[in-house]
Structure formats: structure tokens, C-alpha cells
Amino acid sequence: MIGLRKRPEPSRAWAWATPVLAVALTLLAGGAMFAALGTDPVAAIRTIFYDPLFDPQFAAYSRPQLLVKAAPLILIATGLAIGFRAGIWNIGAEGQYIMGAIAGAAAGLALYPVESRAIFPLMIVAGAIGGWAWAMIPAILKTRFNTNEILVSLLLVYVAESLLASMAVGPLRNPEGGGFPGSRNLARWDASANPELIAGTGMHWGVVAAMIAVIYAYILLNRHITGFHIRLAGQAPRAARFAGVRPNRMIVFCLGLSGALAGLAGIFEVTGPAGQISIDFNVGYGFTAIIVAFLGRLNPLGIALAGLLMALTYIGGELASFTLGIPVAAIQAFQGMLLFFLLAVDVLTNYRIRFGREVAA
């Protein structure tokens, strides 16, 4: 008989070891999945995790891609993690990401074709406000009407996707695009472009913003009274109330912050790597960021590492689908599996496994 005993305190060693263990288990299970699909599991894992970084043929292209893909994930996940810590479940980051992109792009396109250095910063601010405003909907409904923020933020993702489609064929469509859906290419308009800052590194303004967000979030959570309140609200809501934490302000703050960060990720993406507002420019970063947040143990530094790892699975996944013919969808299943294993081995952090029958105390 195998039993679990609660540890008096979560184990620190396991808190660091579990993500590593989860990755290892995912590799095993993922290998089994690839084998079932009829590809050599060793080659598949190698292509996904090793080749993008070290293979002479691909690394030159894929290494910079690492930062490009990781930046939005880290930005969004940092915001989500702060909310998750406080027990506020913003699951609709994908919608906030889309709305940030729409708001930011609209602000820029309204001024087309003015050439000014002020346009890009303006678009960034508009993007953050777009994401923030979209996150305020679940926040206000929750504080005013006690509506479940998980469901509302999620349903709003589908609303945002419809809005995106209507924008791409309607108000934001490129008038010179020959009737095709999609906006002007923002990456090709100097005033709005979000270019690589140092050639060959993939580093663009979104990466800078992600770094700032990680540092700021680290300080906020570890060195600031707000961070203490956030943690308190998540661990002991009643105690938090006695300590003077106002739950409604906490909800508005956490949702607003994560919305604004998701919006930022959206506008950086649409001005840089994506280039334009199109019907489906969003690729699920808002959802993958949830995995990143958990993989990083809701800790900003951990999230930075987790974001890079997840970016690697994206790039490696593309490479594997291209060289080995593994379907791209396999990567999504792979990422989901990672989250499963992570949650499963988390039990080791909080519980001690006991073998044999316990003597009743």
C-alpha cells in the first residue's frame, strides 16, 4: 500500500527538481508517442531539442527564433503567474493578446502614412491598453457581479477571435491589398516596425519588454508589499482580508496587469514577427503561456527559463515536421503532456510518499 503524507512544509529541493523530472518524463512519453506515430523517437527528440540549438545546418536560423518565440510567452506567462499566485485565474490571455494587437495596430494604422518616431511608442501604449481593457471585462464582472472569471475570460477569447476576423476583413483591411483579408504590413512601415535590434539574435523590442517584465515581476513578488499581499491572497484568503488586502482591488490589479502584458505581447508580435493583422495571426501563445507559467513554478525567473524551453519545442517541432514529417499538432499534444506530468510530480513537493501500511496515529 502506497500512502501520501503531507509534508509540514513544501520541499524546496523538490520544488526545483519537479520541473526537471516532468521534462524528463515528458521526453519518455513523448518518445513513445512519436514511436506510435511511426517515427524514430530518438531522432524526433534530437530534432526537437538538440538540432535547433547546435546543428550547424539549422542553428543559425533557429537560434534567433528562440527569443522571438519565447518573448511573447514570457510576457504573457509573467502576468498570468502573478494572478495565479493570488488565486485569480485569467485564462483568456489569448483574447487579451488579440485585443492588444488590434488596438495597437489600429492606433498606428489611423496615422498611416505619417513617418514619425512617436508612432511606435504610441502603438505600444495602445496595445497595452487594449489588452488591459479586455481583461477589465472579467475583472469588473467579477467584482461587481461575482461572475466566474475563468469562464468569462475564456468566452471572451472567442469574441476576440471573431472581432479579429471582422477587423481583418473590415476596418483594418489593407486598402491596397486587392480585397484580401489582412491589414497593411506593419513590419514594412518604418514608423511601426518592430525590427531586430541586434542583427542575428532575434532580439526585438518584445524581448526587451519581456526581460523588463521578468525583473519587475521578480521585484514585485519578492521585495514589495503588493507581492506579499498577492501571495497571501492566494494561500490564505481569509487571513489576507484581516491583513487589509482588499480582494476586489487585488482582482482588478492582477487581471489588469496580466491583460496589459498580454496586450503588449500582441502588439510586439503584430508589428514584428507576424507583420500584420490577419484572420488567424494568433497562434495560441495565450494558452501555451499557461503551461509556461506553471512550468516556471509561477516564479518570474523560472518562467523565463520555461518560456525558452517552450519556444524550443515550437521551433524544434517545426523543424521535426519539416525534416521528419511529424505533424505539427504532435507538438501541442507534447506541450499538454508536459503540463500533465508537471502537475503529477508536483505531489512530491507537498507530500512524502510512504510505502507499506501506516500505523494509525
Next chain:
Amino acid sequence: MVAATPILLAALGELVVERAGVLNLGVEGMMIVGAICGFAAAVETGSPVLGFAAAALGGAALSLVFGVLTQFLLSNQVATGLALTLFGLGLSALLGQGYVGVKPPATARLDLGPLGDLPFVGRVIFGHDWVVYLSLALTVAIWWFLTRSRAGLRLRAVGESHDAAHALGLRVRATRMAAIAFGGAMAGLGGAYLSLVRVPQWTEGMTAGAGWIALAIVVFASWRAGGVLIGAYLFGGVTILQLNLQAAGAAIPVEYLSMSPYLITIAVLVLISARGNRRTLGAPADLGRQFHATR
């Protein structure tokens, strides 16, 4: 009725799960896995009935992953449910690779003889396939189970207070695992109804939020079977109305019409939630709480 049935099935399953005190946010994932399992099985065997059976099995199998994680490994239910959805979406896309553009065998309409020939009412109420009637029968069965049977009483006890239920000698984990598996099977059926009857084809991500709407409907229903029925049919009505408006070429752009079901769901959630707190709404007291017997 066709628009409401998948959501009714999934929401009924989730109702039982939540009544047992478990919050499974993976409905969307289980639905889409059910959709592809059902679709694949129906295409391969040529039998929609086997398809629905496979969908129920697929949904239940996936839900057991959630069950083991949350009940035995004590993982966070919210996070695990989300993981289930993300994994389900990926897995279904993977399984569905070869099935894009394939037509499934038609699910037979139930011939109710003279009833179907009644003017108007005949077509609206008696002209459907067997799954629609199954979903209605299940609504009644689940209502009866939850409110009138001993087993249902035990299930509710586990949901209201797992500690008290445990002290009484009820098997909390076993009850919850059974409820989770049932919920998965129902979500799978709902998904299969989408891919085999509603849309009849397979596309990636075809559930498009139906699982989340099912979750919202459980809240709307104040955790009652009758409410779930009303909620699902209201939602189905809105969806059909919206589609008819699209077909009729209404002056509103298509995109705005297609977001309306989600907006209306949110509006309904607000109306319901504004009425009172968790307790008065009828949510099970131990919903979403971890159970760990410390004996």
C-alpha cells in the same frame, strides 16, 4: 434541438462531476477528443452507433487522466482541467490528420411513425435522430439519480462535504472517479454529436468553445438537471437564430453574429451570478477542493 444537444450532453456530465465536488475544466478537451474518436470509429466501421460508443470511451479515458491526477496525485483541479483541454486539442488534431474532408456515415433519424407526420410539431419535436432523444432521456435519468436515488444522495454528500462523507464511511475517491469518468463519457458523446451530426465533418478545433459554454450552463442551471436542459436549449436557440440571420443576409457582419452566443452566455452568467453568492446559487460546498484523507 440539434444545436443544443452536444452542449446538453456535455453539461449534464459536468453537472454530475461538479455535484460530486470536482471542478473539471477539461470539458472542451474531452469533447474534442470524443469528436475525433467518434468520427474515426464511425468512418472506419461505417456505424454511427459504434462511433458514439468510441467517443464515450475516448472521453472517459481522457477524463480518467484528470481523475488520477486530481484524486490520487492531488494536483490543482483548475490547472489540471486546463491541461486536459490543451492536451485534448493537440491530441485530437493529431488523431484527425487523416480525416479532414471525409464524410461520416449518416446517423439515422428515428422514425416515430405517424408522430413525425404531424404538421409543424412533427418535424420540430419528432423528426430527430436517436441521440437527441437519448440526451433528453439522460436528463430525466440524471435528475432522478441525483434527487431520488440513494447513490445520488451519496454522490451529493461527497460533493457537499468530503470530510463528513469520509467519516461516514463513504468512498470519496471512488465516487469522484466514477463521476469524472461519467462526465468524460458524456462530454465525448457531445463531441461526437458535433462531428457526426451537427457539422458532419472533422475540422481541427471544431468544438469552438462548446465545452466552455457547457461549463457556463452548469452555473446557469444552479447545478440542477432541469436548469441544464433549459440552458442548453436557450443557447441552442440563440445559435440557430444567429445562423438563420447569417443565412438571411442580415445587415450585421457575420463575425458579429457569430460572437453573439458567447456574449449572451456571458450576459446570462452575469445575471445569474448577480443574484447571490455561491451558497444561495446551489453550488456544492466542496466544489474544487482537494480531498486527502488524513484518517
